[in-house]
Amino acid sequence: MGISVCWIVCAALLLCPLYLGVDNLTQALCNNVNLGIEGGSYTFTKERNYASMLIYHCPEGYYPYPALSRSCLKSGSWDPPPKKRPIQKCRMIECPNPLVLESGSVFPVEQKYFVNNKTTYECYSGYTLRGSSSRVCQSNGKWSGDTPICSSGVRDGDRCADPGIPPGARRTGDFFRIGDKVTYRCDDNLRLIGSKERVCLENGHWTGTEPKCYYKHTYDTALEITEAFGSAIRGSLQVAETANDTDLAGKKISVDKGGLLNIYIAMDISDSIKEEEFNEARNAVTKLITKVSSFSVSPNYEILFFSSDINEIVNILDFSGENRKPLKDILADLDKFQYNARENVGTNLNEAFKTILEKMAFQKIRNKDLFKELFHVLIFFTDGAYNMGGSPENTVLKIQEMVYMNNKTEREKNLDIYVFGVGTEIFDEDIQPLVTKRDGETHYFKLKTIKDLEETFDQIIDEGNVVGLCGLHKNYGDTPDKQRLKYPWLARIYVTHESGSQGKCMGSLVNRRFILTAAHCFKFEDTADKVQVKIGKDTVAKVEQIILHPKYNLKAKEKVGIKEFYDYDVALLKLTTDADISVNVRPICIPCTKETSAALRLVGDNITCKKHEEILLSKSLEEVSFMSHDKDKDRMEQENTVKLKLKQERDNCIDFAAKVDGITKENLKEVVTDNFMCSGGRDPTRDNIACKGDSGGAVFKNYDDHRTIQVGLISWGTKNLCPEGKDIEKQESDEESRDFHTNLFKVSDFLEEHLGNDSSDFAPLTFLPKK
Ligand SMILES: *[C@@H]1O[C@H](CO)[C@@H](O)[C@H](O)[C@H]1NC(C)=O
Ligand SMILES: *[C@@H]1O[C@H](CO)[C@@H](O)[C@H](O)[C@H]1NC(C)=O
Ligand SMILES: *[C@@H]1O[C@H](CO)[C@@H](O)[C@H](O)[C@H]1NC(C)=O
Ligand SMILES: *[C@@H]1O[C@H](CO)[C@@H](O)[C@H](O)[C@H]1NC(C)=O
Ligand SMILES: *[C@@H]1O[C@H](CO)[C@@H](O)[C@H](O)[C@H]1NC(C)=O
Ligand SMILES: *[C@@H]1O[C@H](CO)[C@@H](O)[C@H](O)[C@H]1NC(C)=O
Secondary structure, three states, rough: OOOOOHHHHHHOOOOOOOEEEEEEEEOOOOOOOOOOOOEEEEEEOOEEEHHHHEEEEEOOOEEEOOEEHHHHHHOOEEEEOOOOOOOOOEEEOOEEEOOOOOOEEEOOOOOOOEEEEEEEEEOOOOOOEOOEEEEEEOOOOOEOOOOOOOOOOOOOOOOOOOOOOOEEEEEEEOOOOOOOEEEEEOOOOEEEEEEEEEEOOOOOOOOOOOOOOEOOOOOOHHHHHHHHHHHHHHHHHHHHHHHOOOOOOOOEEEOOOHHHHEEEEEEEEOOOHHHHHHHHHHHHHHHHHHHHOOOOOOOOEEEEOOOOOEEEEEOHHOOOOOOOOOOHHHHHHHOOHHHHHHHOOOOOHHHHHHHHHHHHHHHHHHHHHHHHHOEEEEEEEEEOOOOOOOOHHHHHOOOOOOOOOOOOOHHHEEEEEEEEEEEOOOHHHHHHOOOOOOEOOOOOOOOOOOHHHHHHHHHOOOOOOOOOOEEEOOOOOHHHHHHHOOOOOEEEEEOOOOOOOOEEEEEEEEOOOOOEOOOHOOOOOOOOEEEEEEEEOOOEEEEEEEEEEOOOOOOOOHHHHHOOOOOOOOOEEEEEOOOOOOOOOOOEEOOEEEEHHOOOOOOOOOOOOHHHHHOOOOEEEEEEEEOOOOOOOOOOOOOEEEEEEEHHHHHHHHHHHHHHOOOOOOOOHOOOOOEEEEEEOOOOOEEEOOOOOOOOEEEEEEEOOOEEEEEEEEEEEEOOOOOOOOOOOOOEEEOOOEEEEHHHHHHHHHHHHHHHOOOOOOOOOOOOOOO
């Protein structure tokens, strides 16, 4: 909300925009008479100075009444002015009147319903209930569950189902035939969020979204936002991801698919948004951008902070052609901005929309054909109150015109405007006309605090329905349950051998049907039905087939004194059914696939397996991780880090294999073939070392924080340093201990043959040309 002051500007620039007026420098303080609140407390944003806001706080389940906040005017008085009656106090939060159910009864019937009050719903005979049969009043001022509706089946002539009446609302319109209209209004003190009017369509659906009645103090929970914003933004990201290269006006322009998605983020930094809220919103935006980047798209960004002026943090015009601003630069720019650096405290919401309109106009002039293909997503964080620059409604209309290009039907999907209402008082009526209205989608959210928004954004794109993304994982949290979400591909393998003994190995889910592991986990006589796999936290899978690398032969060199020979130590386990992809279960990326190119953000038709190798194994000391098995099934596996010794470092590393019985300087290279990567030792840093039970586990790298790519798998080591019979923690290498890992680049033919089989009954991976 905020009120404009101008003297800071005047002093600095000797220029005073007229709309700010001339200020009285000898301001009076606002008084502190009758400011108290019964049952609660209050804080100021700038003490009792001009333009300060007084904000009331109440315990959970209560809201400040009659005022949520007051602002200190130039005249030295509060707005709204504090009064003796009605006394300012914390009132119990109520939920809107549920007794609006038609053709059914509500129990209990009360005058008012407070937090934790429960209601149950029953339909008269002949009617059936849709929605929730019982609901609880929640501390955000909403009923849990869905609106109960009693209907007698579809009546003659009706096309749409009864749309019901949400609590606190009234409906006019009782016919649900094609073209029929129903309209809603909310009781006094409630505002209608959603569609005031809905029309029954030929396809049996109602236009718009179900209306809801909100109090001033009603807000949306993190879960509600995750569900609604999540499904919408995922839609945008996937549209952009599947859009094809476009043949524009005869000349082929190769566009990075992500280049088709423009995301404009505008954050209100006027006085009504506290510094803490600002920082939380900034963290949330950072999280959103990082998570969006874990999709294969890299969108163009415009980021604005606005008050009476616009602070442009990231300029979308910097994303033209080849000059894409890297993610880390965007995040650094975002981080650099100081909240205190603001000079004005007014709110010019319209100017923020105008800035975005100008950027669009510029892009359209630059390349009209390309502009037609662009998707624009606008995300605003504001309380909606503007005290200068006028209403943004007209600017929003112009933005729509610009994007729709006279064909709304065709191009409406190219524009999405979301507003997150933040701040003590949110001006719903002013915000609602600005957001996109699309059937079944929500574009306006009201937050009580932005604190949870970061985690909300984090959850948004980890839903199971983003199936195509390998190696995507969550990356926060310190509880074991949350930490495990970093390794949704992790598989534990239990084999019951013929002798009755049990073997344990590790593995990784590499697509929905296959686990990658080591060949030596299996004995010749082992059968698929004796193998059990656990993926992620606790998903149990059955195995249909054990597929060993055809060149794997443990005894191949027995005659020349090498008792065990681990070359081509790789196996695939084909599961009986596809694993269900979720937050807990998701494949890791493996080299030489198109899926991994996307994770590495490589675009074009030109990417080869060799290119992946150049990126993933480029250094002579390459830091990677593997997971160590834990004896205790319920405990979290530990992440170990090692440095692979490649290129000029390799020979030195593998020399230590000659300490093993049967291996000599002469036959060393015959045992440790080029198919192995070496780690271990204490130089240059002390590596972790694998233990029994770690075999077959992925040797992996993290990319961009949110994608995991496997480069090898644990095969064998020179020494067993792990204590028997004890809980195994991470084990550190000594001077001489070395581990050897099968290099996935060397077995990619085998992987391609089985995982890339496109005449099979599972979704294959797409493999790249070798060179
Ligand atoms: C400035 O404010 C003070 C205190 O409210 C008042 O006495 C004085 O007349 C004001 N001056 C002007 C120029 O408005
Ligand atoms: C509803 O909640 C209020 C406040 O907690 C409580 O006093 C009242 O007994 C509850 N009513 C019912 C029917 O549970
Ligand atoms: C992309 O191209 C393929 C084949 O040319 C086509 O089947 C598909 O519908 C196109 N996708 C989009 C989003 O245009
Ligand atoms: C809008 O686009 C669709 C699909 O390209 C086309 O069939 C229709 O004629 C267009 N309408 C107008 C008014 O240009
Ligand atoms: C393909 O790769 C070659 C060599 O790396 C490069 O010169 C060429 O420009 C690339 N082509 C495309 C379309 O990216
Ligand atoms: C590929 O799939 C087909 C059909 O299921 C199967 O007959 C064939 O053996 C598979 N090839 C390999 C190498 O697994």
